[in-house]
Amino acid sequence: MRYFIQFSYFGKAYHGWQNQPNALTVQEVLEKALSTLLRQKVEVVGAGRTDTGVHAKEMFAHFDFNEIEDLEELVYRLNAFLPEDIAVQQICRMSQEVHARFDAHERTYEYWVFQKKNPFYADSAHFVKYPLDLKAMNQAASLLLEHSDFECFSKSNTDVKTYICDVRHAKWEEKEDRLVFTITADRFLRNMVRAVVGTLLDVGVGKMAPEEIHTIIASKNRSEAGVSVPAKGLYLTKVLYPNEIFDEQK
Structure with a gap:
């Protein structure tokens, strides 16, 4: 059973x-x-x-x-x-x-960032001391939905057969005393979310313009994207299944 x-x-x-x-x-x-x-x-x-x-x-x-x-x-x-x-x-x-x-046909992750020293986030979020342009970060995040091949955000030397992912939602929000990036897709590559967040933070601090996301993704080169942010800020928050499989629940 x-x-x-x-x-x-x-x-x-x-x-x-x-x-x-x-x-x-x-x-x-x-x-x-x-x-x-x-x-x-x-x-x-x-x-x-x-x-x-x-x-x-x-x-x-x-x-x-x-x-x-x-x-x-x-x-x-x-x-x-x-x-x-x-x-x-x-x-x-x-x-x-x-x-x-x-x-499982959909998965959602959150990444937490905090900008004022907070001992309660030391092991659960990523500290960024520089000012961040949330509008620019969301502009760049929205461009992810226009693409499907995310090889540039994948960890090198992985054994995946395809780098194609259907990204359905990507957005930054202010939630209480932290910034939360939420991203939903049918699947994710190894290290993908952390690399995406690192790239969007580069946009947020002004290292690149939002539209440069297109060039980075087209390159299919991991070295063109931002650095991977620490794992401690990343949370798998939702795994979605078709409703009908639960109709068969015994």
Whole structure:
């Protein structure tokens, strides 16, 4: 039987989501907790990858197991077993054909920037001391929607088959005492959001004009884009699935 698990995590202590040798990951910790509580090896498949230090306010994964009678009890026991920086919101039964990664058709990230010293953002946002032109940054962000090939923002030497992404929303907003960049697409390349933010911040401090985004994207060259901003300010905030897959929920 297939189960979907919804959870969140603060990524400071982890080398990203996906299992890797000699490094602690969220997937490893979650699999170990499930395997311990269910007394059988459990492997989970995530909705996507997050890099080292990146956070997730909403993440999904699936795993296969025999009939679990009380899912609410399992959620309770998992949260008691897991470290404080990982929390499970719910577990539900799904059709065997539903896939946490391949059925997700939209993902949303936020990037947080703060401009006045604030100890509460030291591990959760990126500090920029220079004045930023928010209007210019949003002008540049809107131009992202006119393109589909984002190789210039991808980490070098990745094993992806295509650099095509359908970016559907990209905007900066002032929210309380921070600036928040929100971007939504069907998929993202490794390091893409952090490279996009770094480029938009270059626009914000006047290093480049907003329309230079076109030239950077056309170059398909990572060195033409801005530097990648720190991972600590990046949050996966939404993973969207077709409504019909939840109609098949068991």
